[in-house]
Amino acid sequence: MTEGAPPNPVSPAVSPAPVMSPLMVGETTDATPLTSSTPPTSPTAPGALNYAGFGARFLASIIDWLILLIPTVLIAVVLALVMTMFDLGFLSNVVSFLLISTYFAYLESSPKQASFGKQAMKIKVTDLNGQPLTLKQAYIRNLAKFLSSFILCIGYLFVFFTPKKQALHDKIAKCVVIKTE
DSSP, X not given: OOTTSOOOSSOTTSOOOXXXXXXXXXXXXXXXXXXXXXXXXXXXXXXXXXXXXXXXXXXXXXXXXXXXXHHHHHHHHHHHHHHTTSOXXXXXXXXXXXXXXXXXHHHHTSTTOSOHHHHHTTEEEEETTSOOOXXXXXXXXXXXXXXXXXXXXXXXXXXXXXXXXXXHHHHHHTEEEEEOO
């Protein structure tokens, strides 16, 4: 260094320390909110649920109803023969209702969390946290489908207007339908 020259604030041997804020993006404290631009519920966030849309759900429903058609018709035929001997007209409806409700509730609360139609479409039913449904929750969901069907199936159209793509019966049972892949 020469005399009379102003001191060089940055010498080549020593580099200045980087200026850092107390928190980097993505770090939080109890007093500071998350500053990341990616919300925790985005599809790219780890552990986020990827909700199934109306199309996949509708096709799964068609597959399930085709599967249920055979046993339901067989039961109806057998009961029709029995009804000719006895006055049991309501019995066919009760048996069909129990068969259909049990099919959906049992399979949706099973380890696969999906009916055969949902499995074919690679979707499953979970609670709001992505956990399997209980048998009770699955029965509630399937009983609530009657409300979704009431008045021109408006309850099913909720899928188009809710952030988690939930139908009315999903909201009642506090569950969602998600993609498995």
